[in-house]
Amino acid sequence: MNAMTGELVEDFGKIINKIKKEASEYGAVVITGSGKAFSAGGDMAWLKDRSQDTPSRNSQIMHDFYNRFLCVRSLPMPVVAAINGPAIGAGMCLAMACDVRVAARTAKIGFPFVSLGLHPGMGATHMIASVAGYEVAYRLLLTGDLVSGDEAKELRLVSQVAADGPAAQAEAMAIAERMAAQAPVAVRSLVRSLRMKQDQGLEAALWREADAQAHCYNTPDMREGLKASAERKAPRFEMYESYLDNRKSNL
Template sequence: MHVSDDDGIRTVTFDRPEVRNAFTPEAAGELAEILSESNPESIDAVVLTGEGEAFSAGGDIQSMAEREENVRDAYERVRDTLSRVVHEVLSAPVPVVAKVNGDAVGAGMALVTASDFAYAGESARFAASFINVGLVPDMGGTFLLPRLVGLRKAKELAFTGDMISSEEAAELDVVNEFVPDEQLDIRVTELTDQLAEQPTRTIALGKQALHENLGKEWREALDYETLLQSQAYDMPAHEEGVSAFLEGREPEFE
């Protein structure tokens, strides 16, 4: 995959167009490493996209066919590659944006659902197609998909493997928005420009609170929220935001 940094925006482009950007374990491990190195001191957001006509076709079928492993080996491989990617997306201290330039299938769709933001070109399609190769949704699919689309719809998508359009994906909250293909770059740049103007460390705290509190009981969630808010109060961004408001100007966050 190709990585480029431009004015605080890191763009990761899956670069196997000949197999529709399918993930091998090695590619997933590489993506996890890239995400783990996204430091908010220099990076404001990470954009994930694909080279060619697909975002990602999910797991590499040829790699699956050549694989010889027992259940324990499979567990360790998935844990250390695909599952680690989702861990890095959810815990990254910067926003992760999926720029869905084409079909997102299987693990590709799961990666979209794990991202903090997702924007799709009008021609993009989505499918939780694991069932078509006799597999259970992974890469966070069983955890995140029902939280976005509801349990019943998640079962429909997971158990049929049906393809849905970018319009339906937007209606289901799989993506934030779909736009004409030729406007996708513009729309994502608008978002990343806006994110770059915000205090990245404060975004990191908010993201941490939202994700950690997904499974907490409400009393525990409120306590955790209060803990992170108290940290935000002690950060320069809060002082700058208050000063800017009182002085009638736009804040200048670092």
């Protein structure tokens, strides 16, 4: 399901660097998933390891992790995501980092971070709002809802839908080919202009997300979320903290 393992991170970075070094060979890029899924999101074993680490380290580790996938935005040419199947959590965040998205009608799409007891990361709080608006961001991030490709189009998360995974890949390739057929200097400078506008505030959002995730990792809710996910059952969250300082003062 193309979970974002350490091995996948390394391989993805190598491919992005190769494209950047050979940029003159590419007019546009299409990203899709191997098999029937785009990406099932974060690797559960890796997330569990984070609960054993310190908040200060986790904040830096998560920020670095985000950027190792968001480096797709450093490519000088347009990038189209072909969402051929499930795109969940960080997997869908990668798709949101692309310039255009095409989804299979049957694809399951969503950001169920809170269902794991975890604050969203990898630019979710910034990119969803910038593409589809704040109301969509609030709804999808706070509920963890999964939507179909058709509903994703209604919500403006994707620009087009196709009958199935292969059709989504074919349509994404057709869009990329039309982009690649245009004047290269104009296209690349336009990509830069659009991303510079969209990326305003992104770095601050990434650090805010990294810090918030670091707060979540070693909580009972996170442990319950991971356990429930592994057992394929609904989690039972109970950590409702009071923010009142009820300690008695000696002053």
